[in-house]
Amino acid sequence: xxxxxxxxxxxxxxxxxxxxxxxxxxxxxxxxxxxxxxxxxxxxxxxxxxxxxxxxxxxxxxxxxxxxxxxxxxxxxxxxxxxxxxxxxxxxxxxxxxxxxxxxxxxxxxxx
Amino acid sequence: xxxxxxxxxxxxxxxxxxxxxxxxxxxxxxxxxxxxxxxxxxxxxxxxxxxxxxxxxxxxxxxxxxxxxxxxxxxxxxxxxxxxxxxxxxxxxxxxxxxxxxxxxxxxxxxxx
Numbered sequence: 451x452x453x454x455x456x457x458x459x460x461x462x463x464x465x466x467x468x469x470x471x472x473x474x475x476x477x478x479x480x481x482x483x484x485x486x487x488x489x490x491x492x493x494x495x496x497x498x499x500x501x502x503x504x505x506x507x508x509x510x511x512x513x514x515x516x517x518x519x520x521x522x523x524x525x526x527x528x529x530x531x532x533x534x535x536x537x538x539x540x541x542x543x544x545x546x547x548x549x550x551x552x553x554x555x556x557x558x559x560x561x562x
Numbered sequence: 563x564x565x566x567x568x569x570x571x572x573x574x575x576x577x578x579x580x581x582x583x584x585x586x587x588x589x590x591x592x593x594x595x596x597x598x599x600x601x602x603x604x605x606x607x608x609x610x611x612x613x614x615x616x617x618x619x620x621x622x623x624x625x626x627x628x629x630x631x632x633x634x635x636x637x638x639x640x641x642x643x644x645x646x647x648x649x650x651x652x653x654x655x656x657x658x659x660x661x662x663x664x665x666x667x668x669x670x671x672x673x674x675x
Contacts, residue, residue, distance in 0.1 A: 454605070481661055492564070493606070493651065493665040506662055540605055544661055549594075551663065553605030 453477050456541045456554035463531055464562055471526045471557045473541030480546040481505075482524035484516060487538040487556070496539075499524050500546060531561045565589045566654050568666035576674055581639040583669050585652030588633065592654040596663070597626060597637045600649045609650075610637070642673045 456473040463469050475482060483506075484496040497516040498506035504516070513529045528535060541554040566587045575581045583597075593614040598606035612619040612626045612635070619626050625638045639646055652666040 459603075483661075485665075491649075491667050493653075493663075495662050495664075498661060542605070547661070549611075551596075551608060551661075553598075553607070555603065555605045 454554040462560045475543040479543035483542040485540045566666040572670040574672045578641045581642045583637040591656040594655045596653045598651040
C-alpha cells in the first residue's frame with residue numbers, strides 16, 4: 451500500500467498545453483510538498499501546504515498552481531507548459547514539524 | 563546560491579569497504595541534517611539524520627558525522643554492499659524555515675561486487 455502516490459509517473463506533452471499531476475498520501479501527515487528535480491539533479495522545493503493552507507511558495511512561475519482539496523491530497527496544475535518545465539516532480543508529505551519526509555516516486559514531465 | 567553542496571558527483575567502492583560521502587553547507591542557520599537514498603525511478607527515501615547539537619549519529623552500517631565549525635557532514639557506510647548502489651542526497655533544514663529541506667545535488671554511489 452503506497453504511502454505517497456503520485457500520478458502519472460510519466461507525462462509527455464506539447465508546449466502550450468495545460469496538465470495536472472495528482473498526489474495522495476495515506477500517512478495521516480499534516481504537511482505536503484512539491485519538489486522539482488531539474489536537469490542538474492537538484493531537488494528544490496516549490497510549494498508546501500499544511501492542513502490545506504499554503505505555507506511555502508517559492509519563486510515559481512504563476513503558471514504553476516497547487517491545489518489541496520483536503521489534507522491527504524496536493525495536486526499540481528501547470529498552465530501553458532514550456533520546454534523548461536521538463537523535469538521530475540516529486541510530491542512528499544511529513545508530520546507538521548517537518549521531520550520524517552516521505553516522497554512519492556516522481557512524475558517525469560517532458561515538454562516537446 | 564547553492565547552500566548545500568555535494569562536490570563529488572560519483573563514488574565507486576569495493577564491496578565490504580567503507581563508503582564516505584561528503585556534504586558541505588554555507589547557511590549557519592541550518593540545524594538539522596539528513597541523508598536520503600534514491601534508486602532510479604523511485605523517490606528519495608530517508609536514511610539517517612543528525613541534529614546540530616550532536617556530532618555523530620549511528621544506525622547500523624550508517625553513520626553520519628557533523629562538523630559544525632567546518633560546515634561539513636559526511637555519511638559513512640561500513641561495510642558497503644552492492645545494494646547500497648544509489649544516489650545519495652544530503653539535505654538540511656533550519657527551524658525558522660519550517661519544514662523546508664534544502665538538498666545537495668546528490669552523489670552516485672556504486673558498490674562493486
